[in-house]
Amino acid sequence: MEKEIFHFFTALVEKVAGISFSPGKEYLVESRLTELALSLGYKDVKSLYQAVIKKGIDHKLINDIIDALTTNETYFFRDYHPFEVLRIHIFPELFKKKVDEKRINIWSAACSTGQEPYSIAMLLLEYFPHYLQNYKISILATDISKKCLEKAKMGIYNQIEINRGLPVTFLVKYFKQEGNHWHIDEKIKRFVKFERINLLEASKKLFERFDLILCRYVLIYFSEEAKKRVIVDLWKMLNSGGYLFLGGTEILAITFPDTIKKILNNTICYYKK
Numbered sequence: 001m002e003k004e005i006f007h008f009f010t011a012l013v014e015k016v017a018g019i020s021f022s023p024g025k026e027y028l029v030e031s032r033l034t035e036l037a038l039s040l041g042y043k044d045v046k047s048l049y050q051a052v053i054k055k056g057i058d059h060k061l062i063n064d065i066i067d068a069l070t071t072n073e074t075y076f077f078r079d080y081h082p083f084e085v086l087r088i089h090i091f092p093e094l095f096k097k098k099v100d101e102k103r104i105n106i107w108s109a110a111c112s113t114g115q116e117p118y119s120i121a122m123l124l125l126e127y128f129p130h131y132l133q134n135y136k137i138s139i140l141a142t143d144i145s146k147k148c149l150e151k152a153k154m155g156i157y158n159q160i161e162i163n164r165g166l167p168v169t170f171l172v173k174y175f176k177q178e179g180n181h182w183h184i185d186e187k188i189k190r191f192v193k194f195e196r197i198n199l200l201e202a203s204k205k206l207f208e209r210f211d212l213i214l215c216r217y218v219l220i221y222f223s224e225e226a227k228k229r230v231i232v233d234l235w236k237m238l239n240s241g242g243y244l245f246l247g248g249t250e251i252l253a254i255t256f257p258d259t260i261k262k263i264l265n266n267t268i269c270y271y272k273k
């Protein structure tokens with residue numbers, strides 16, 4: 001892929017979504033954009049680039065490019081341990097702390113195709129059913145990718161997706177099989193509200209505050225500048241007494257005077273004093 005074309009598309013995605021592609025990722029970018037170019041009727045990425053230079057670029061194409069260049073890898077109960085920490089430590093603590101208010105706000109920021117927020121919903125329904133009658137619990141799940149959100153909202157997964165991380169007891173209890181696919185139960189779906197939100201704009205779009213934020217395996221793809229900007233915003237949107245979880249390989253790029261790093265069951269999370 002020509003340097004100029006690589007630079008054009010990656011600079012666009014970095015500006016809009018914060019995602020940074022280092023040199024060396026030309027092959028990855030080219031193969032993902034080739035698929036997009038062909039689907040739009042161009043013969044290759046170069047023709048797509050030439051058309052953009054000539055005619056300009058609209059919102060739809062920007063979104064298509066972002067959809068093509070984001071990594072959407074996810075699975076149910078990803079890494080297992082963080083969900084054990086939620087079950088054993090965090091939810092019991094939050095339910096206790098919120099005994100007067102009886103409201104808990106959860107945000108799965110960068111939820112991809114929905115496995116993360118649905119895992120949280122299943123966990124709550126399975127282990128804390130008695131609290132659910134008295135507490136108002138909301139799970140907001142957001143992502144920049146339209147394609148991912150469409151799939152997430154449907155809550156329909158194929159056998160390979162089901163085989164990744166979902167305990168069989170949960171499969172039997174919370175999914176219905178139709179042909180080769182599994183449909184998540186309405187009572188799980190009801191818990192989760194999906195919204196399209198770019199993390200770089202989240203603080204301007206969301207006015208609620210959260211007791212638990214999961215922002216996992218997305219900041220690893222961001223430029224240092226975007227990463228810091230998002231961390232500052234996430235921290236602002238976290239209630240005091242709340243928790244932030246990042247992916248297993250990620251660390252908080254900035255710490256604040258009210259940050260306490262906790263290690264629970266081999267999982268790092270960040271508590272806001």
Ligand SMILES: C[S@@+](CC[C@H](N)C(=O)[O-])C[C@H]1O[C@@H](n2cnc3c(N)ncnc32)[C@H](O)[C@@H]1O
Pocket residue numbers: 016017018019070071072073074075078109110111112113116142143144145148197198199200215216217218247
């Ligand atoms: C690798 S997936 C991680 C999904 C899930 N959090 C997990 O841990 O399994 C990363 C997700 O981040 C989303 N993403 C990338 N840049 C984003 C941005 N600027 N704002 C919101 N979501 C973004 C992608 O669309 C993708 O679905």
